[in-house]
Amino acid sequence: MTETNARMIPVVEISDSLAALERAAAEHVVECVQSAIRERGACIVSLAGGSTPRGVYRRLAASEVSTRIDWTRVHLLFGDERMVPPDHADSNYGMVREALLSRVPLPAAQVHRIRGEAHADVAAAEYSRELYNIFRGVTDRIDLALLGLGEDGHTASLFPGVDALEETEQPAARCSRRTRARGASA
Numbered sequence: 001m002t003e004t005n006a007r008m009i010p011v012v013e014i015s016d017s018l019a020a021l022e023r024a025a026a027e028h029v030v031e032c033v034q035s036a037i038r039e040r041g042a043c044i045v046s047l048a049g050g051s052t053p054r055g056v057y058r059r060l061a062a063s064e065v066s067t068r069i070d071w072t073r074v075h076l077l078f079g080d081e082r083m084v085p086p087d088h089a090d091s092n093y094g095m096v097r098e099a100l101l102s103r104v105p106l107p108a109a110q111v112h113r114i115r116g117e118a119h120a121d122v123a124a125a126e127y128s129r130e131l132y133n134i135f136r137g138v139t140d141r142i143d144l145a146l147l148g149l150g151e152d153g154h155t156a157s158l159f160p161g162v163d164a165l166e167e168t169e170q171p172a173a174r175c176s177r178r179t180r181a182r183g184a185s186a
Contacts, residue, residue, distance in 0.1 A: 018055065026059035029144065030068050036143040037073045044134065045144045046077040049092025052148030054099050061103035071106040075134060079145060081114035083123070091116055 015021035029045070036043035047053070059065055082090045086097070093113045101111060112130050115123045135141075 022055040022059050025053075025056045025146075026065055029056070029060060029146070030065060032144040033069050033074060037070055042073045042075065043143045044075045044077060044141065046079045046142050046146065047092075047096055048079055048146045048148040049081065049095060050148045051095075053146055054095060056146070057096060057099035061100045066104045069104075071104050072110075074106060075110045075112060076101075076106065077112050077131070077134070077142065078114050079147065081116045081123070083116050083118075083120050085117040086113070088116075 013024060015024060033043045033045065047057075060069070076096075078092060078096075081092045082088075084090050086093045088094060093116065112127075112134060114127045118126065
């Protein structure tokens with residue numbers, strides 16, 4: 001989407017296989033990144049965790065694809081993180097590091113991870129500050145947000161009944177279930 005085309009038009013693509021979907025998704029990422037860099041000189045991408053996007057990240061890391069991206073102008077954010085250390089098997093950052101970051105020339109300072117090893121409230125506050133700094137210094141928007149879809153229909157750790165759905169002040173919030181005292185079911 002360009003600056004002049006502020007209205008997004010939904011497009012549904014159907015793929016014959018997971019491999020075809022991963023190829024198409026990786027190509028879409030490349031096009032979005034190139035467009036943002038042309039228009040603003042930088043690109044902010046929010047990554048999904050879980051198992052859904054792993055194949056897309058591996059395709060982006062492949063030399064025939066990764067060489068089409070100016071990684072020095074890309075900043076990567078995370079849409080969510082499990083509260084585990086980065087070397088834990090469930091860490092979204094760990095999965096992205098293995099599938100993508102260890103294979104492309106992206107400056108480490110441009111990878112903005114959520115510290116899953118910290119207490120959730122501390123990690124959310126730190127990440128909010130990190131996001132404020134990015135949006136003051138690099139650009140005023142996320143150019144592309146990749147979202148996975150869990151088997152139960154959740155995305156970005158947003159489940160029915162989590163407090164983060166009501167957050168309107170901070171860009172990052174801890175996802176915890178609302179208590180019965182606030183009127184939500186457990």
